[in-house]
Amino acid sequence: MNNKQIALRNLHIAIFLFGFTAILGDLIQLSALMIVWWRVLITSLSLLFLVNIADILNKMNRRQIIYFALVGIIVGLHWITFYGSVKLANASVALICLATSSFFTSIFEPLLLGRRFRPFELLLGLAMVPGMWLILNGAKIDIGYGMVVGLASAFFASLFSILNKKAIDDADPLDITFIELGSAWLFLSIVLPIVRITGGNLGSFLPGWLDFGYLLILSLLCTTLAYVLALKALKYISAFLANLSINLEPVYGIILAWLLLGDGEDFNINFVYGCLIIIASIASYPMLNRYVSRSRGYG
Numbered sequence: 001m002n003n004k005q006i007a008l009r010n011l012h013i014a015i016f017l018f019g020f021t022a023i024l025g026d027l028i029q030l031s032a033l034m035i036v037w038w039r040v041l042i043t044s045l046s047l048l049f050l051v052n053i054a055d056i057l058n059k060m061n062r063r064q065i066i067y068f069a070l071v072g073i074i075v076g077l078h079w080i081t082f083y084g085s086v087k088l089a090n091a092s093v094a095l096i097c098l099a100t101s102s103f104f105t106s107i108f109e110p111l112l113l114g115r116r117f118r119p120f121e122l123l124l125g126l127a128m129v130p131g132m133w134l135i136l137n138g139a140k141i142d143i144g145y146g147m148v149v150g151l152a153s154a155f156f157a158s159l160f161s162i163l164n165k166k167a168i169d170d171a172d173p174l175d176i177t178f179i180e181l182g183s184a185w186l187f188l189s190i191v192l193p194i195v196r197i198t199g200g201n202l203g204s205f206l207p208g209w210l211d212f213g214y215l216l217i218l219s220l221l222c223t224t225l226a227y228v229l230a231l232k233a234l235k236y237i238s239a240f241l242a243n244l245s246i247n248l249e250p251v252y253g254i255i256l257a258w259l260l261l262g263d264g265e266d267f268n269i270n271f272v273y274g275c276l277i278i279i280a281s282i283a284s285y286p287m288l289n290r291y292v293s294r295s296r297g298y299g
């Protein structure tokens with residue numbers, strides 16, 4: 001396999017692992033903010049066995065470290081809004097909303113990375129909207145607030161993927177992961193007391209034993225391993241293709257939610273049609289990309 005094929009394989013392994021994150025978020029009996037705080041703490045501690053902090057400081061300049069730290073804050077905001085959507089609606093709704101990240105990417109990637117705008121990417125991103133609508137239109141639950149927060153999560157997901165793509169060649173993926181998730185933990189550690197002082201409901205701070213087991217799975221497999229695989233894949237594929245492929249996460253995740261959480265009771269046959277639209281958009285990207293690149297010379 002060539003580098004791009006290996007990258008796509010690694011990306012889809014990561015996507016499958018990401019599919020479990022909403023399931024675990026639904027199972028863990030903590031608030032969204034506390035889930036993310038524990039997730040980034042455990043993940044950052046696990047990365048201490050894989051990185052050398054002294055080497056990171058020697059290899060990266062201050063500007064790079066600040067850049068990745070700011071991206072880490074965006075990662076933290078993405079996860080908070082993602083689990084907020086899970087808690088406000090359910091795992092399926094949060095995952096479906098995440099599919100719109102490709103729409104945001106089609107708009108912001110050309111602006112932030114300075115590459116030529118591709119109208120067909122915008123069209124593929126827009127194709128996610130009716131797919132998501134078909135799925136949500138038949139929902140039997142009140143999902144309004146969950147949808148809004150879920151769409152915010154999709155925006156943050158798109159933004160940190162683009163910013164990582166912009167700088168992925170400048171540092172090792174493990175080093176980037178450590179800085180980003182470590183900064184996310186520091187950011188949330190500042191936010192937590194502010195939320196508590198202002199009267200916000202954080203719920204329980206310490207997880208029970210079962211929740212701690214779920215947090216370990218969430219942190220070590222669905223974050224450390226999956227995050228590094230996804231970052232390595234970004235070296236050889238575009239941020240748009242990565243986000244478009246990640247739209248399979250709702251498909252994997254919703255099927256798992258149906259099987260493990262019984263979320264299927266909240267949806268009708270429109271789910272199938274919506275998923276088919278999402279899958280068709282993902283499958284058509286490589287063919288459209290080759291056709292447009294050959295006919296118009298897009299890079």
